[in-house]
Amino acid sequence: MVKITDSLIKVLNFIWKKEKTYLMEISKETGLEKSTVSRSLNKLKNLNLIKKVDELSASPLGGRKTSIYSFNFSIGYILGISIEQDGLEFVLTDLQGIIIFSKRKNIKIDKNNIVNEIISIYSQFYDYKILSVGISLPGIINSSNGIIVYSKALNIENLDLSTALEKEIDVPVFIENDSNCGAIFFNLKYKDKSHNILYFHISIPYFATDHVGLGIGIVIKNKLYHGSNNCAGEVEFKIPLINTNENISFTSILNEDIDTLINNSRDFINIYSKKIGDYISIFDPDNIIIGGNITLLNEKFLNFFIEEIKKNIFIPNIRKLQINHISPEDYLTSRGAVSIVLHKMFSNKRGTENFLKIYLMKRGDIK
Template identity: 30%
Template sequence: MKKINRSLILDTIRSHQPLSRAQIAQRLKLSRSTVSSIVEELLLKKLVVELGYGSSTSEGGRRGLQLGFNPKSAFGIGLDIGGTKILVVITDLDGSIEFREKFPTTSNTDKIIEIIKQSIHKAGLSESDVIAMGVGVPGITTKDGIVVDAPALKWTNLELKSEMQANFDFPVFINNDVNCAALGERWLGSGENSDDIFFIAIGTGVGSAIVANGELIQGFDSRAGEIAYNISETDIKEGQENKLGEFGVFEKKISGSALQKHCNPPERLFTEYAKGSKAETEIIENFILQLSINIANVVNLLNPEFVIIGGGVSESMGVVIEKIQESVERLTPIKTKIGLATLGGDAGGLGAIAYAFKEIEGFNMLGD
């Protein structure tokens, strides 16, 4: 119960600061002694700071000592491990970036651990300042932090969490990179005020992530969101089929790799489409149709408040996003908002931190 109350008190201070102890007790219907005891712990851990006395009340009495949240009391590390680069981001508890750097990708875990240690040092921090670390991986991961398969890194059944955890005192959490990007957009990007999100990443390949009631939905064996394998009756009649580890049927229609077969770089397709070029118009209109059909089916199934489109290709999709919204509205009577991601290449790293923070919610770093 104490742990729950501590989490409630910290969240209340964070959301409604400045507040006095009496105001916290009143809001949460807790005893003054309970609030005072927990506040003392939070002050010792520097998660909360005293801001001074507020102005006098209307009756002339003095307001209590005001408390505020201290986002600089601890920091999170996020890694987004890609096929060509590793992004390391370090933020405070509010998500303000303290350090950001890209490193060449390596599949050597010892080298990745060294990159992390270097980054902490470059940020002017010590490992004791770090509350948690999240790592986004381009592949299938388990809740235990095992990378089942990450072809780009040639990892199979790698116990990444265990290897990382053996080198750091702070907790380490592993997840899929698209899941992390979705959490990043929900924390600090276009989905900041949404608890029900469907995130689709369109880059070299296609992936997606589901957030329902503020929780990441990962499925029975962490494969939820494999939208790349969506298939239609027409696809089946044409002899299309899905095979694990290969590009999915839907992925072959709208991914950056698919678009690149028409134009390199694929971003030019959208530029020429905006100019009214006939050839590019046909390609992009088919892209819009295929994407809209699949989004509409997801909306029918999940009823998300917001569909966010991210990934490298999305950075060129400003010219078609309204058409996608209109198309989806014609295909399903269920309403949803469709928009583009706003964090760009930082989404995965920031989302890895968001995932780590979520996993330690309740602030068990207080020591019990």
């Protein structure tokens, strides 16, 4: 049986964060003795958690070559699931967040089928060594306890989702608000360039004539802001994408003439561009991203919408900011759910220790 020590955790955590590293660098940065690092490296190699990827030549004065190590990102997988009113999308990634498989499913999700739909997705990957599951959801989420506090979009209130899933899913499940998932994904991706981010997650319901959902993921100085009550970024405007008395599905308008769609969406565009412009003016971020299933709409519609937002930003000429929309092929919030999992696994000692326990149990090295 493998003993999980503090030094083993510290070395593994450091290697995951570095693309490539070596013994002397690990010792210097972690404060561990070289002999301790050497023993930890041997254990991690034997467990297939790290691999030798290169070596540096010995100095002209002699001595050994320096081995270069990297984390073995292919030893397991993370399942990221994004749930919206009009359906869900999911990705299977390695431990670096690289997508192995992705898929979308159009189905109306609510309290009656959410648990079964998640279990159904997980069951598709029984043959893979999944180490954790991340789930992105609309609404007010208590991510610490795995509870959907309130989701109007899904008609769910006070659902302990993590407990409901643990009987069928034998790995840790983490849940987070969808806009926060998007924000943390971009924060990790652009943290060296952007420190203050607003991610606007705009969710068109199954019927485009129902009220559009809006959530805002807020990153301030590279830290995700939840607010005092986990309600930061939760707002409601009772405006549909299209004003009509008929029930028109969102998928049915995706190929509609773009000028007709813009004309039919005037109320939505006017109100949402004004509100989003106000939020940008207040928070003064350096990067703004528009996401959610609204990005399934035509590029011309999205560009028109962004131009309307820009018109509503106070003194835009003196602000250094970027406004972009994601591609619908990005699978952003499901990848964001994966980012949440990886952040929890490798951002601190406790997370890395839990990762090691799950990995070793899957191998049969500990019980």
